[in-house]
Amino acid sequence: MNLKLPKTYTLILALCMVAGPFIWLVLSEDGKRRSDLFLLHLFGHQPFNLAVANLRPEIEEAALLSQFSRIEFACDDQPRAIGSRRCAAEIGSFNGVPARSAELFWDDGQLKAVRIDYRGRWHQVLIEELNTRHGPPRRDSIGSGVVLAWRFDAGMLLVPETLVADEPPALMWVSGQG
CATH class of the missing domain: 3.40.1000 (Protein Transport Mog1p; Chain A)
Incomplete structure (x- = not known):
């Protein structure tokens, strides 16, 4: 039984895990608002x-x-x-x-x-x-x-x-x- 995932599948999965949150933060209104709130809090x-x-x-x-x-x-x-x-x-x-x-x-x-x-x-x-x-x-x-x-x-x-x-x-x- 082969439980190893194909390389292309793991690459696509890793890209989605890294790029997904970034895309949400940059492209969605809710992500932009939450980014603004985080930065405002970060700056005191x-x-x-x-x-x-x-x-x-x-x-x-x-x-x-x-x-x-x-x-x-x-x-x-x-x-x-x-x-x-x-x-x-x-x-x-x-x-x-x-x-x-x-x-x-x-x-x-x-x-x-x-x-x-x-x-x-x-x-x-x-x-x-x-x-x-x-x-x-x-x-x-x-x-x-x-x-x-x-x-x-x-x-x-x-x-x-x-x-x-x-x-x-x-x-x-x-x-x-x-």
Whole structure:
């Protein structure tokens, strides 16, 4: 009984085992996203995995920031339309989608808003992820654009339906809009 595999078969099998993952990483959207996430993490950009549906205005700053102790938030007090205290940090991802930065806004000890600047290349992936987690959004017209809105008990999550060339892609959670 001959149990030896033919050389061409082993060569093809070895090529598939080596080239298959590389082709997936380079050619598929999921592979590209996972490659981006890995490289961002490798270069020290931490993930910011935030349960947006659980955000409440009464969440204390120290409690929220302690949940993300690996992210270095810089906080400052300065009057703004959205809140008097802002904590900002560079991040690598937001809930599995490559992102750039996170900003948290408080006013009178109440969480007022969260802004996430994400990478525009992953806009559709972000919308699909939000649809999967929170169901279909409501479409609201604001000016000349359309915003997708997910409503929660204590706030609302807003994402532009299409990106505007001059503005950085961002999503916002705003309290009290539910």
